[in-house]
Amino acid sequence: MPVITLTSDYGLTDHYLAVVKGRIISELPDIRLVDISHAIQPGNFLEASFILRNCYHAFPDGTVHLVAVQEITENRRLLAAELDGHFFLSADNGLLGLINPEVRINRVVEINLKQEETLFPARDVLVRAACHLARGGSLDVLGRQVKEFKESAQVRPRIPNEGSLILGSVLYVDNFGNLITNISRKTFHEVGQDRSFEIALPRRQVIRKLQDSYYPASKGSVIALFNSQNLLEIALSEASGKYYNGANTLLGVGVQNTVTVTFK
16 A cells, blocks of 8 residues: 655644645545654754654655645745655755765656646645655656756765864754754764764853763753764753753754864
């Protein structure tokens, strides 16, 4: 049975999500629809790409992922891409290249389904494209292949020539207020080579030790650890009660803020 996933910045209050789902079910009554997230911050395709990167591989090959975040861009292009055995449908807003930068995108086409100008691309265009692919249809039928599409600055840390620094940034703040950075365990150890270190956050907070879990430190302590995605994360130990708002609130740090690791 084919699978279509939905990721959007629609929230759960308005009618937009229901309309998209209704259109899909009308075309494919037996489709398996899976909601990934509809709590993406409005227009935040960086957040959407991070969530997709960490969950799309859990779905079977051939899954169609419809992403309705920042649907209308200046160039007004809508794209369909094949990546790692999956299909992704999105506006040309920089999201595609961030879903998994380590895996080559096989093909990208500009969706050309004859349609009057629309202010609701997910309903009027992306749904039709998603259903076509879910039926086993060819990507090439949707439009012409494109070699260039909008790409965002790569969310990888910078390593200056001297090799004693990693200049990273916060990629994502999860529901617990944990700050997830773009510094991987592999990069940390390759650059660090078992040297002592300091992790510097905005507002001059410094961490000099890595924890193995969220619990060894005293409750409410700011800690650093490698999470289940093997990315450096800044969190509060046993965040609950008055600490429930998490590290982002306590430290005043958010997405795209700089995190610097200095090795001695």
